[in-house]
Amino acid sequence: MSGSDNTVNTVLGPVPADELGVVSVHEALLTVLPGAEHAFDITVDRSEIFEILATKLRDFRAHGGGTIVDSAGMFHGRDVRLYETLSRATGVHIVASTGQGPEELLGGYFLTPQTNPPTPWPADRFADLFSREITEGMVVPRVERRGRAGLVATTASPEGMTATDESLFRGAARAAAGTGVPASLRFGKDAVHDLEVALAEQLPAGRIVVGGLDRRDAVAAGAPAEVARRGAYVALDHVGTEDGTHIADAERAALVTDLVAAGFGDRILLSSNATGVAKGHPGNETPYSYVITDFVPLLHARGVGDEDVRRILVDNPSALLSVR
Template identity: 30%
Template structure:
């Protein structure tokens, strides 16, 4: 039986339930904790985060995958408290959002050291928290091209995924061929990799969707809610219907099993004001009603949010 690490301990993959695969409890760039303008005390962070997670649970959400990597504000003791307060399973990650968020200690390290770091956090625990990571995060640095450091992190992630059986999620799906090459060289099946943010506004025209899919990879439609219709939309925003129709093209083409969906919500942003009007609950308040209105049946919605995440967390040899 496959078991998945949450911050409160491992659970059976069947217990994941409705899962949003790419979210953030509180994300910030390295050093944001020293920014006096946006620094937040714990009470403020709790007041911003608990209502969103409770609403997610009340709406039917069961598991929240936190994709906040090392150096970006990851706080497992905080996650444990939130999970206990709200009843939401929280899965923490190891790895880095991108090479440009890895502090020098890690940036200068060898592949072997990074792989050992990831494996330790997945099997022993993160720091002294007692909580273990349940997924690996990697990413493409700013500039839309994989850097040598990115490639080193991807290779370490592939080795850790093979050693532990956990899957990998990426920040951005652009410049995917170097990543695919590394995963093939290391012997990692592409079904263990979710190429994320393929639906955001800045990635359009830069994602080789067919190359990823034909290699066996999965595509992340995981920035739902970052709509240009917002009063102050982010630079990665996209028109609501354009993103929705992008997903619908995949579903109508029978690609549902290679799709995972999320909102990339940031419950309590660190070091920046965040995006007003955007939360994890967009999935229930806007996206799922839109899917139903467009003729998507309940079985397909269940596959997107329950079956597909459970399958993604299940090692290939156990399927």
């Protein structure tokens, strides 16, 4: 197991959890649709990408931000060396993630490995893959391993968890339980069901964050309170987005207020699911600083005090990300 009760795995090594400051737990730095880097009409200019991301991270820091969690997992453009350089240049801690999903975004190798007959990977193989990225370092193509992953992130298919998604969730939960980092689960159709899959692997609820709980379907089903009641963290992670899928910020602020009033202030996490640079797919251009600059005032207007805001932005993510 890496670290201890009070350290977090960042791309530059273990950092004391109480030094993270304000944390955005579900963001993305560089996201590349698998294969897009080979398309004739897409350029991947590393210096340009660095400058764009450095500007956005400096803005986050200037508004009081301390740590960005890149929760995109393994195969969506993750660039550990770039993240190391960005962290040094901007002073923002960066926590990177291992993990994969949903099934439709997995490479064929993970769906039909060399078995006869071909079968999807079992949970144990996913668990081993993810665990090595946490204990030995994240794979850098054609180079080596660098920097330990700080969490395991996985996603279920939106129409509902598939058999392969279930293997991913169980593997993620086993890797988290075995290494001491948390698991980040983006549910498919039923948040509570997908959380229960991870809990069945004996991963304590307090080591799990369920993302996407500001989706309209999740809110209508009462999922945020149900997830919090089970002891897992509730991520309202599309702050700044209002569309057919997600509730608006005014509704998010009301939801946070209700959760705090219900005694779940220690289970709430906020972020924007922003993409710093997106290649091959539309990005979410919400600034990383948006939660601080635009959403916190909405919470204050509803009577959420400084102590609860600090708990949500600083204390909760620090507790979640600490290696245990």
